[in-house]
Structures are given as structure tokens and as C-alpha cells.
Amino acid sequence: MDTFVEGGDSHTVVTAEVMKFASRLALSRTVVDSVKLYPEFDKGLRHLVYTITIGVLGKETKTEQYDDEVKTYPATIWEELKSVWPKWLRRRFPVRYTTEIRHRTVTHYHICPHLDYGNTDAAHIRWLQGVVDNRH
Numbered sequence: 710m711d712t713f714v715e716g717g718d719s720h721t722v723v724t725a726e727v728m729k730f731a732s733r734l735a736l737s738r739t740v741v742d743s744v745k746l747y748p749e750f751d752k753g754l755r756h757l758v759y760t761i762t763i764g765v766l767g768k769e770t771k772t773e774q775y776d777d778e779v780k781t782y783p784a785t786i787w788e789e790l791k792s793v794w795p796k797w798l799r800r801r802f803p804v805r806y807t808t809e810i811r812h813r814t815v816t817h818y819h820i821c822p823h824l825d826y827g828n829t830d831a832a833h834i835r836w837l838q839g840v841v842d843n844r845h
């Protein structure tokens with residue numbers, strides 16, 4: 710570490726080092742050029758907050774449909790009244806229920822941070838198509 714910062718109050722002076730952290734990523738030149746920083750003042754934090762965006766190529770590979778049961782309740786007010794009847798009467802006139810179902814669609818994408826737009830590297834293109842390839 711080569712940068713030092715001194716600060717503190719009138720009684721003590723603290724010297725701290727500037728520590729640098731790094732992460733290694735394989736990014737294409739096109740992806741690096743697409744990186745944008747958007748500064749915005751956050752009133753709650755009383756600080757500048759940066760949003761970082763990056764553009765990578767992606768392709769939809771599959772979609773899945775799910776049905777979740779949210780809740781079940783008596784179908785009508787009349788059915789709700791029946792639900793408090795004695796058990797022997799409910800056996801004779803069963804309560805009809807309505808089930809609320811939430812339909813969900815989950816879309817899967819394969820994204821590739823290595824590809825320059827317009828590049829036709831076969832292994833990366835196959836990855837975008839959903840074909841798992843060890844060379845990707």
C-alpha cells in the first residue's frame with residue numbers, strides 16, 4: 710500500500726492505508742465500452758449513489774409456467790354460512806370452495822460477457838442458444 714491518509718481530532722491523529730481490492734473478469738471490449746455510471750443524489754442517505762449498467766448479449770432459452778395456490782375459501786356467502794353448520798349437516802350438504810390460483814411464467818436466459826457484438830465465436834453462440842459447452 711502506498712497511499713496514506715491522516716485524520717482525527719485535536720487529541721489523536723490516525724494514519725490509515727488506502728487498500729485496493731480487485732476482481733478478475735473476462736469481459737469483451739464491447740462489454741467494457743458499454744459500462745455506464747449514473748450518479749444520483751440520494752436524499753435518504755444524503756450521499757451520491759452510483760448506478761452501474763453493463764450491456765451483455767443474452768438469449769431466451771426456455772420459459773416455465775407455474776400455478777401457485779394462493780388461498781382457498783368458500784365459493785359464495787351461502788357456502789360460507791354452510792361452513793359453520795354442524796359436521797353432520799355439512800356432510801349432507803358439503804361446502805363448495807373456490808381456489809385462487811396465481812399463474813407465473815419464469816423466463817430463463819443465457820448471457821455471455823465474452824462476446825463482442827457481431828462476433829461469431831461458435832462456443833459462445835452455442836451457450837446463448839442454451840447448449841452447455843465446456844469451452845464456454
Ligand SMILES: [Zn+2]
Pocket residue numbers: 820821822823824833836845
Ligand atoms: Zn461467453
